[in-house]
Amino acid sequence: MNPRFRRCGDQAVLVELGGAAEVLALYDTLAADPPRGVTDLLPAARTLLVRFEPPAHWGAVESAVLNARPAAGPRVAAGEVTVPVVYDGDDLADVAVLTGLSEREVVEAHTGMPWTVAFSGFAPGFAYLVGGNPRLRVPRRTESRVRVPAGAVALAAGFSAVYPRESPGGWRLIGRTDLPVWDVAADPPALLRPGARVRFVEVRRG
């Protein structure tokens, strides 16, 4: 790990890393024992944003990052989640065309390999899943939908996701799940947290 520090105002530093795996490793380490004054750890595609408050300052936070030693062994806190999916999404046929697979092969590709939550964004509980089958890399739709229902299972730009709540969205919808991935009354409210391993399984339409 060879982090590059980019200062982000007077109360945050953006730590740039080699990729999602390094970001998650550093996030894990710092989350287990946050440096003094750190208020937020925000993993993203290639960066970890570390927000802090006085009396913490850049220097202290940067040396804490440099001295972070990853815990031995894989993380278990974020857990493993199985997501049951009915694969009847409105964009399933388009995804098949774009990937050169049949619809059945798209489903098999999506369920065949495990995914990992890399980070959240866009909306509360909206998790960007990486890994999975590289053949499922498709671009976003050219036109966003005004309404995507909660539980929609989608693909875009190499990520997969489950829409936590009804919202606008431009990802390609391949299916839906009844599994609630967001519940404000729960602690934590998000089921899919950075580092979690996710497996999609096909269920018959019900």
Added chain:
Amino acid sequence: MGEAARLLEVVATGPMASVQDLGRPGRGDLGVGRSGAADRGSLRLANRLLANPEGAAALEVTLGGLAVRAHGDLLIALSGAPCRATVVDASGRARDIGHHAVERLPDGATLRLGVPRCGLRTYVAVRGGLDVPVVLGSRATDFMAGLGPELPRPGTLLPVGPPPGRFPGVDLAPVAEPRDDVPLLAVLPGPRDDWFTSGALRALCAEPYEVTADSNRVGIRLRGPVLERVRDGELPPEGMVPGALQVPPSGQPTLFLADHPVTGGYPVIAVVRTRDVDRAAQVRPGQRVRFRLSPH
């Protein structure tokens, strides 16, 4: 005498009012932004005057126009954008009250706010705080994420919490009015200043930017010198902070405020210093701001 419920009844909201506290820190990794008062210093000040915890929930009122009626005897304090504030008691007697002062709002009395003389957001804090339900550790309404209480409407009853054990120590806090027509906001370069031409930071700080009407608690859209990039394309998403000056392909920056998106895909050329983010939150559409590079 029994303890009747103490409430603040909303009679009118003006252009927009919302309940805010200091928000939901620590949940960015779940896609939940901090939100909370856009001008955090003003919210803190009003609460300190009332001996509330600094982060007690209060009303954030945009461009005045609020009217609220007390159910039970209340103590209130106003902060933020200064405006005429009138208390009309149950018998119809009216008196004007000051900002940054501990004031009584007796049972049945109505508080009315005029349009601010300057600034945008006025805070109305109540001793005991507004006791609306807590969502993920906060009573703030996050417009971007759709979290927290619904916006108050005429008829909304806002419960007031039990008064804290401590008593107000001062009646008045002297605060200078933010009279500068063109506020000067200090920025620190980065995190993505290397995505821009070497002249872009200079351009940012050379001429004033106008605050457009397309501004809200998420951010302020600015119009002014174009900030030219040397790199095309989108960034992979990365974490954002309040005060970030994010630059879309148009080259016109957006200054993020309390309800900014948790992650963004456009480069941030510079970030406004924390204390000046509060001042930015008080700038009105049509007003201009200037930026200056801040030494570390």
